[in-house]
Amino acid sequence: KAGVTQTPRYLIKTRGQQVTLSCSPISGHRSVSWYQQTPGQGLQFLFEYFSETQRNKGNFPGRFSGRQFSNSRSEMNVSTLELGDSALYLCASSFYRQGLYSGYTFGSGTRLTVV
């Protein structure tokens, strides 16, 4: 089956701009989570969406937002970009049933560079 697809793979933006990243989960997975990976902070949880609702949120400023569509595809938006937002942004999809998550699968990520 197809894996988690993230687009674009690479992106270069200027400080102050905004950016939208996309994630298509594995078919049947309704939970999509987003993570930021940087050399200094490692992998950090941004937020999780399930059935078009944000169910969990990490400790990031409000400039980071997301949404999920009825087909489970998710987008993440970062507004007013800062140099420190340069990172690999990863999404992970998982299967949720009766309170348990399984089948965590990450996409290849979007490498965002802010100049």
Added chain:
Amino acid sequence: TQLLEQSPQFLSIQEGENLTVYCNSSSVFSSLQWYRQEPGEGPVLLVTVVTGGEVKKLKRLTFQFGDARKDSSLHITAAQPGDTGLYLCAWTSGSRLTFGEGTQLTVNP
């Protein structure tokens, strides 16, 4: 917040050697996952451990979960260059994964 400490941070070995990497916390894990990440790619799930004392094997990789569920280890036998990557442990809390900083393993041919 449950913090995960991984050691060593970096490990460089020759092909054929054995190695062990560790993941520790002062708190009890509900469950723990191990991932391997290659440059420019997302982490790939290797195993999930849930029960204290559990041992799982995946070919040359052996994963152990401490009896008290506060620590875990990953042992690789006869390492190969293809094992090179960043090994991450992660505590699972619902959908949220909290990662350790990882062990960067390099296996030289």
